[in-house]
Amino acid sequence: MVVVLREGATSAQRDEIARMLRNPPAIEYIxxxxxxxxxxFCVPTSAxxxxxxxxxxxxxxxxxxxxxxxxxQLASKALSPVKTRVKVGEVVFGGGDPIIIAxxxxxxxxxxxxxxxxxxxxxxxxxxxxxxxxPRTSPYSFQGLGMPGLEMxxxxxxxxxxxxxxxxxxxxxxxxxxxxxxxxxxxxxxxQNYPLLRTAGRSGRPILLxxxxxxxxxxxLLAAEYILAEGNANVILCxxxxxxxxxxxxxxxxxxxxPLLASxxxxxxxxxxxxxxxxxxxxxxxxxxxxxxGADGLIVEMHPRPDEALSDGDQSIDxxxxxxxxxxxxxxxxxxxxxxxxxxxxxxAGPLVSPDAxxxxxxx
Ligand code: PEP
Ligand code: MN
Numbered sequence: 001m002v003v004v005l006r007e008g009a010t011s012a013q014r015d016e017i018a019r020m021l022r023n024p025p026a027i028e029y030i031x032x033x034x035x036x037x038x039x040x041f042c043v044p045t046s047a048x049x050x051x052x053x054x055x056x057x058x059x060x061x062x063x064x065x066x067x068x069x070x071x072x073q074l075a076s077k078a079l080s081p082v083k084t085r086v087k088v089g090e091v092v093f094g095g096g097d098p099i100i101i102a103x104x105x106x107x108x109x110x111x112x113x114x115x116x117x118x119x120x121x122x123x124x125x126x127x128x129x130x131x132x133x134x135p136r137t138s139p140y141s142f143q144g145l146g147m148p149g150l151e152m153x154x155x156x157x158x159x160x161x162x163x164x165x166x167x168x169x170x171x172x173x174x175x176x177x178x179x180x181x182x183x184x185x186x187x188x189x190x191x192q193n194y195p196l197l198r199t200a201g202r203s204g205r206p207i208l209l210x211x212x213x214x215x216x217x218x219x220x221l222l223a224a225e226y227i228l229a230e231g232n233a234n235v236i237l238c239x240x241x242x243x244x245x246x247x248x249x250x251x252x253x254x255x256x257x258x259p260l261l262a263s264x265x266x267x268x269x270x271x272x273x274x275x276x277x278x279x280x281x282x283x284x285x286x287x288x289x290x291x292x293x294g295a296d297g298l299i300v301e302m303h304p305r306p307d308e309a310l311s312d313g314d315q316s317i318d319x320x321x322x323x324x325x326x327x328x329x330x331x332x333x334x335x336x337x338x339x340x341x342x343x344x345x346x347x348x349a350g351p352l353v354s355p356d357a358x359x360x361x362x363x364x
Contacts, residue, residue: 001042001043001044001045001048001053001065001066001067001068001073002035002037002040002041002042002065002066002068002073002074002079003017003021003040003041003042003043003056003062003065004037004038004039004040004062004063004064004065004066005017005032005038005039005040005041005061005062005063006060006061006062006063007038007039009039009061010061013059013060013061014032014061016059016061017032017041017056017059017061017062018030018031018032018041020052020055020056020059021041021043021047021048021052021056023047023049023052029229030042030043033074033228033229033230033231034231034233035074035079035228035231035233036079036080036082036084036233036266037066037079037080038063040074040079042073042074042229044071044073045067045068045069053065066078066079070218070221070264071218071221071222072218072221072222072224072225072265073225074225074228074229075221075222075224075225075228075235075265075266075267076221076264076265076266077263077264077265077266079266080266081266082266083262083266083267083268083296084233084234084235084266084267084268085268086206086234086235086236086268087234088127088163088182088183088206089163089182091126091127091163093206093236093268093270093296093297094236094267094268094296096333096337097330097333098291098295098296098297098298098329098330098333099126099127099270099296099297099298100124100125100126100127100297100298100299100300100322100325100326100329101125101126101127101128101129101165101270101297101298101299101300102120102123102125102127102128102129102299102300102301102302102322103116103117103120103125103128103129103130103165103301103302104116104129104130104131104301104302104303104309104316105130105131105134105274105301105303105309105310105311105312105313105315105316106130106131106132106134106142106144106145106149106309106310106311106312107130107131107132107144107145107149107150107152107153108145108309108310109152110152110155110156112303112304113130113152113153113156114155114156114159114160115304116128116130116156116302116303116304117156117157117159117160117162118160119302119304119319119322120160120162120302120319120322121160121161121162122319122323123302123319123322123323123325123326124323124326124327125162125302125322125326126162126163126297127162127163127164127165127182127183128153128156128157128160128162128163128164128165129164129165129166129185129299129301130149130153130156130164130166131144131149131166131167131311132144132145132146132147132148132149132150132152132153132166132167133146133149133150133166133167133168133169133170133173133177134167134311135167135169135187135189135190136311141311142310142311147176150166150176150177150180150181151180153166153180153181154180154181157182163182163183164180164181164182164183165181165182165183165184165185165208165299166181166183166184166185167184167185167186167187168181168184168185168186168196168200169187169190169196170196171195171196171198171199171200174196174199174200174202174203175203178203178204178205181205182205182206183205183206183207183208183236184200184203184205184206184207184208185207185208185210185238186200186207186208186209186210186223187210188210188211188212188213188240188275189212189213191209191210191211191212191215191219191220191223192212192215192219192223194226197209197223197226197227198226198227198230200227200232201226201227201228201229201230201231201232202230202231202232203232204232205234206232206234206235206236207227207232207234207235207236208236208238208270208299209223209224209227209235209236209237209238210238210240210272211237211238211239211240211242211254211257213241213242213243213251214242214243215242217257217260217261217264220237221264221265224237224265224267235267236267236268236269236270236296237261237265237267237268237269237270238269238270238271238272238299239253239254239255239257239258239269239270239271239272239276239290239295240271240272240275240276241253241254241272241275241276241277241278242254249277249278249279249282250275250276250277250278250279250315251275251276251277251278252276253271253273253276253277253286253290255271255286255289255290255293257269258271258290258293258294258295259293259294262294268296268297269294269295269296270295270296270297270298270299271286271287271290271295271297271298271299272298272299272300273286273287273290273298273300274299274300274301274312274315274316274317275301275312275315277315278314278315279314279315280306280314280315280316280317280321283300283301283315283317283321283325284317284321284324284325284328287300287325287328287329288325288328288329288332291328291329291332291333292332292336298325298329300317300322300325301315301316301317302316302317302318302319302321302322303316303317303318304318304319305318306318
């Protein structure tokens, strides 16, 4: 249940509502937060004492009550049927145009990241990515350049005019990373690192939340809920492939989740075809497929010389492929938008194959 407060509710009224909702008193998480629906309290419906709902409905500081049956509340589409738009400078995630984030897996040197930034910009990408703190499977692999790498990324972003996205792996570094990065990435391996989610939620920066390699969609939305519950409404989900039995590709890109999420949540959804496939030859076709499925954008690994990359070179595309990906993404989105206004067989206007039409037909 989400309790939406009226604008101008007083702190005495907030305290009173919190007291009404807190039962047993150990539920400390009951406090007002900013959300897409305004200032709200969130409570599991099962934690509501009988009678409280009716009392709340009459309370002068309560604008409305939204019953939400799912475990995630602030992330639910029931809270806001309109897609959340996450603004990063001039760029808008969830605004209709496919947003492309591109750059190397890791920042390797000042020269490499400046070159990558120039190529990303030239290809029409909107944001620059680059890992400085790297979650590597082996402790013997390149671990990233750390703070100096982040500073290089920030300089390359500023020089190219592209906002930057980078991963933060530990709560203690959130402040330092948020001081330089425009968007904080929570990596797949950390999707359920709850102290990290809470701290990142308080950073004031938009969060790109990757799906854990074995996380269900519900677990992923609950991870987003941790960030939203800190009052940070700027969460972007990112599907990056899930574990499967097949070892032919690094992961399996779960494209099902793209139209499905559009029916479950108001949050924008990106797809990472680099980590999802592990093969650079699959990044372009699967990236375009993700846009066709209704993704709000892509994050891809692009290296000026993929064969020389210190990490994830096999799945990194070159600048020419990035240019093609940006162009094809725009073309596919425009074609779907155009066909959305085609008349149906019976002559009436209606959506045919737009992403929205796909979502409407999803049965959950
Ligand atoms: C990355 O983006 O470089 C990365 C490590 O991604 P993921 O967390 O999805 O594996
Ligand atoms: Mn990588």
